[in-house]
Amino acid sequence: MNVFVERCGSYRDAAIDRVLAGWEQLFAAQIRPGNSVLLKPNWIAPSHKYDTSQWEAVITHPAVITAVLRVVLRCLNGRGRVVIADGPQTQSSWAEIMSRMTPGLWLEMGARAGVEVTILDLRDHEWVTRNDVIVQRRRLAGDPLGSTECDLAGGSEFVDHRPGPKGYFGADYNLHETNAVHSSGHHKYRVSQTVIASDVFINMPKMKTHKKAGITCSLKNLVGINTYKNWLPHHTEGTPGEGGDQFPQPSLKNRLEGRLLQSFRGVLTRHGGLGKVLAPVKSVGRSVFGDTRDVIRSGNWHGNQTLWRMVLDLNKVLLYANRDGSLRPPEVQSCKPYISVVDGIIAGEGNGPEAPDPRDAGLLIAGTSAVAVDTVCARLMGFDWKQIPSIANAFHVRHFPICRFAYDDVALVSSSSELNGPIRGIACAVDPPFRPHFGWRGHIES
Secondary structure: OEEEEEEEEOOOOOHHHHHHHHHHHHHHOOOOOEEEEEEEEOOOOOOOOOOOOOOOOOOOOHHHHHHHHHHHHHHOOOEEEEEEOOOOOOOOOOHHHHOOOOOHHHHHHHHHOOOOOEEEEEEEEEEEEEOEEEEEEEEEOOOOEEEEEEHHHHHHOOOOOOOOOEEEEEOOOHHHHHHHOOOOOOOOHHHHEHHOOOEEEEOOOOOEEEOOEEOOOOOOOHHHHOOOOHHOOOEOOOOHHHHOOOOOOOHHHHHHHHHHHHHHHHHHOOOOOHHHHHHHHHHHHHHHHHOOOOOOOOOOOOOOOOHHHHHHHHHHHHHHEEOOEEEOOOOOHHHOOOEEEEEEEEEEEEOOOOOEEEEEEEEEEEEEOOHHHHHHHHHOOEEEHHHHHHHHHHHHHHOOOOOOOOOHHHHEEEOOOHOEEEEHHOOOOOOOOOOOOOOOOOOOOO
16 A cells, blocks of 8 residues: 655645646546545644644645645546535634635636635534633534434444443533434434535645644544534543543542533533633633643543544545445445545644644655555654554454555655655654654654
C-alpha cells in the first residue's frame, strides 16, 4: 500500500502545485467526469484556543485546499460537482473560520471550470461558550440534504466494550442521549447525507498531536462529517477501576471532581438557560482542580479506550453506508473511493488539537487509505504507531474492515531518498521528533 510523501517548505501556490502535479494520477484514478466530489478539511476552530493570532497549526491551510480543488476540477473536466464541507467544533464560529479561508476564490474557480462548487457547514447547531460552558445555542441550516442515521449495531467497535455504570460522555451535557444510542445492541451515528451521497471523498486533515487520540490526521478527521455530535462517545466516565477512562488515577480529588461534574452537567441538562449564571463556577473549579492545560481529565491521555472505537466506527460509516443508513457488503468494491491529503507544512505539536504549538514540518502526505496514511504520519512525527489505538486497532477490524493490508505492506513513495521505501526503513522526518500532548508523554514516542 503506497503512501506519497514530499517535502514542501511553504504555502506558496507554486510549491504546493509542484507536489500535487506529481500526484495527478492518484486523483485521476479515483475521480471521473460527472462525479460528486467532497473535500473535507480540518476546520475545528478559527484559531488556537488560547492565542487567537495563531491558526496555521490548527486548521487545514486554504492554499492546500485551493491546490487540491484545482486538481479535482481538472479531473472533472467541466462535469460534476464539488462540495467543500466540515462540521467544526460546535462552539466554533463558522464566520470566523471562513475569514481564514478563501471561499470566494473557490466559487470563482468552479465557475470558470463549469463545475458547481458549494461550501457547507454541516452542523445542526452552533454554540456560544464562556469558560467552556454553553451560554447560547443557535440552530443552523445544516446539510441541505439532511442527515443519515446509521446503526452499525453488531458491526461496531463498541460491541466488546463494557463501560462502567456512569457510561459514555459525548459532546454535550446530556449523557443519557449519548448512551441511549450506544446501548441495547445499537451503535448509531448521525452523519451528513451530502458526505454519504458523494461519489469520491477527499480527506484533508492537518497533521497534529491530539489529547484524546495521540495524533489527529485522516482517521480522526471524520468527526467533522457528523451533523450532531452528542452521539459520539469521547470518553467513558470514571477512572479505570470504575470501568472508565475519564481520569487515569482513582484519587480522591478525581473522584470528587467527577461527582461535581456529573451534578453540574445534570443541572445544565435540565436548565440550559443557567449557563450564563454558572459559567463563573467553572473558573472556581479550575482553580481548585487545575487547568486542563496541566491536568489530565476528560479522557485526555493514552488510556482512552473509548475514542478510538468511535473514530474507527466513523470510518466504517464513511466507506460503507448508503444514504438511507443501510450498509453495503463489507467488500473492497463496495467502499467509497477515497483520497487523503495531509497538510503537514505547518503542523501542530503539544496540546493538540485545539491549542497546538506550530511545528514547521514541511510535509505533504497523500494516499488512498486512511490507515496507511496515518501510519506513515505517525512514523514521520517520531511516534510509535502501535501505541496509537486508532491506528493499531484499525489493522484488526473484523466487521466492515477499513484496511486489508499489514503494517509491513506500507511503503512510502517520494522524490526524497530518505522518505522513499518500505515503512520500516523510514526514520522520523523532523529533528527533534514531535512533542506529544502531556497525557501521552513517555508512551507514544518511538
